[in-house]
Amino acid sequence: MTGTPGAVATRDGEAPERSPPCSPSYDLTGKVMLLGDTGVGKTCFLIQFKDGAFLSGTFIATVGIDFRNKVVTVDGVRVKLQIWDTAGQERFRSVTHAYYRDAQALLLLYDITNKSSFDNIRAWLTEIHEYAQRDVVIMLLGNKADMSSERVIRSEDGETLAREYGVPFLETSAKTGMNVELAFLAIAK
Numbered sequence: 780m781t782g783t784p785g786a787v788a789t790r791d792g793e794a795p796e797r798s799p800p801c802s803p804s805y806d807l808t809g810k811v812m813l814l815g816d817t818g819v820g821k822t823c824f825l826i827q828f829k830d831g832a833f834l835s836g837t838f839i840a841t842v843g844i845d846f847r848n849k850v851v852t853v854d855g856v857r858v859k860l861q862i863w864d865t866a867g868q869e870r871f872r873s874v875t876h877a878y879y880r881d882a883q884a885l886l887l888l889y890d891i892t893n894k895s896s897f898d899n900i901r902a903w904l905t906e907i908h909e910y911a912q913r914d915v916v917i918m919l920l921g922n923k924a925d926m927s928s929e930r931v932i933r934s935e936d937g938e939t940l941a942r943e944y945g946v947p948f949l950e951t952s953a954k955t956g957m958n959v960e961l962a963f964l965a966i967a968k
């Protein structure tokens with residue numbers, strides 16, 4: 780690898796962390812994790828929020844964990860969200876559990892066209908209660924809302940489950956961008 784000695788390697792377009800910051804472009808920071816079964820659309824959801832783009836075509840499952848930063852403004856306050864995209868596959872669970880305790884907010888996704896991803900939400904909530912902070916903010920999201928002809932989970936079913944656990948609920952589409960920003964802004968509040 781080449782580069783300036785001592786430079787911090789970062790993603791394209793993301794400013795490296797400096798300490799102390801010369802002129803911070805944000806007032807607060809927050810860690811958010813995306814959780815849910817493999818294939819529900821967590822990576823696409825994050826890319827849609829970060830870059831306004833949709834990754835169609837071949838599905839490449841996340842290996843372990845990955846993150847991106849984005850600054851949002853909520854009620855005039857600039858919040859730098861560090862968003863962790865976790866692998867939904869069972870074999871990576873032990874890796875991702877270690878990150879739960881640092882998260883202030885969790886976006887828990889299921890796919891409205893996949894019943895098992897919805898049925899597994901209870902198990903995800905059990906894991907969350909085991910590994911995350913007590914006061915973590917949780918939001919339930921029914922993703923792929925653009926695929927209405929293949930829908931198997933009704934909107935009301937998502938609402939009922941969310942009400943049972945006392946968490947807010949939205950249907951979203953990482954493809955069209957529907958409610959993607961709204962979900963992040965709601966948990967950033």
Ligand SMILES: Nc1nc2c(ncn2[C@@H]2O[C@H](COP(=O)(O)OP(=O)(O)OP(=O)(O)O)[C@@H](O)[C@H]2O)c(=O)[nH]1
Nearest residue numbers: 817818819820821822823840841867923952953954
């Ligand atoms: N139509 C539609 N397809 C979506 C949407 N979100 C994701 N997809 C597709 O669903 C597949 C899986 O998306 P990913 O974002 O990779 O899923 P993931 O939850 O990150 O999967 P893991 O990394 O294995 O946990 C891809 O083929 C996406 O193109 C959506 O909102 N609408």
